[in-house]
Amino acid sequence: MIEAVVVDVDDTLCLTEAVCFELENEVLAALGRAPMARAVHLATWGEPLLDAMPKRSPGLDVDRFDAAYREVLRRYVHDGRLDAIAPENLRALDRLVQCGRTVLLLTSRTEAEVEHLLAPDHVLAERVRAVYHAGNTRYGKPAPRVFDELLAATGLAPGRCVYVGDSPGDALAAGGAGLHFIACLQSGVRSREDFDVRHVSAFVDTFPELVEAVGRLDTRRAPGSPGTAN
Template sequence: MIHAVVIDVDDTLCLTEAVCFELENDVLARIGREPMSRAVHLSTWGQPLLEAMPQRSPGLDLKTFAAVYRVVLREYVAAGRLDVVAPENLQALDDLAAAGRSLMLLTSRTETEMEHLLAPDHVLTGRLTAVYHAGNMRFSKPDARAFDELLAATGLEPRQCLYVGDSPGDAQAANGAGLHFIACMQSGIRQRADFDAHRVDAFIDTFPEMVDAVARLESASPAPLEGGSRPEP
């Protein structure tokens, strides 16, 4: 049985790339920097924010950026522009939980980027058993060791866990740790061919499809978690 469903945040649980592009350019404008192009943002999407920003804005003072980013982030969250979890995604989480699965988030975001999602009054509170981010993980994706803390805390075997994400880096981390992996294609940023070098247990076009995909995967014959991608069961 798949006991734990572990979920990426950006462009998996929430569609965020486009609004993050606007948010980060808003920050750059407030500190007197030129805006980045969408192409640069897309090419670095999926990297931890402060690792990506020197590529998005060469010569950027990261401390200044981080300080203003915190302010602008709160403005976007308060305005309902960022990290909106769609009702159908919440229902999918509830359906997974009803099937006896633990739900967790695992993201490369910093603790600052996750504060609002961890608030006691957030819609995710009570639905998740754990949240892993750059503040409580020693390693970040695509390093397979990003799952070390999760596996140690739960005592689960990797084969009892599934990770759903949107990027080849997500697949690389899950494959390396021995977890099952589902690729969520809802953002439209990735193509299936982008995952050819990785094992993918299922592709889904929208997040709620994960409920059926997990059930099908669980009922399918087990296969080794190495090698290239395979079609959806």
């Protein structure tokens, strides 16, 4: 049985790439920097923000950007422009919990970028058991060891966990750690052809399809078995 469903945040639990592109360009403008092109943002999407920004804006003072970014981030969250989780996605999480699955989050974001998701009154508080981020994990995706702290804290066997994400790096990390992987294509940023199917147990076109996809994995063989993607 799949005991735990580990969920990525950006462009998986909630659609964020387009909003983050707007937010980051607003910060760049406040710093007197030229805006980045959307193609550059897409090409570096999925990388930790402060690793990606020097590629998105060469010569950028990353510390100044980080300080300004945090202020704008808080405003976007407060205004409901960033990290708004669709009701149907929340219902999908509820169904997973009702089926006896533990729901966890694992993201490349920093602690400052997820602190609003950790608030005790957030809609995720009673749905998600724990959140793993750059502040409490020693490794980052696509390194398979990004799951080290999660597996150690929960005592779960990798083969009884599934990671749900939107990028090839997510798939590589999960496959290398022995977790099943479900690729969520809802954002439209990536397609099936972007993934090495050796690391993918299933594809879903929308997040709510995850519930049935996880159910089908209960009867399948371990990650890496041939013919697992559908």
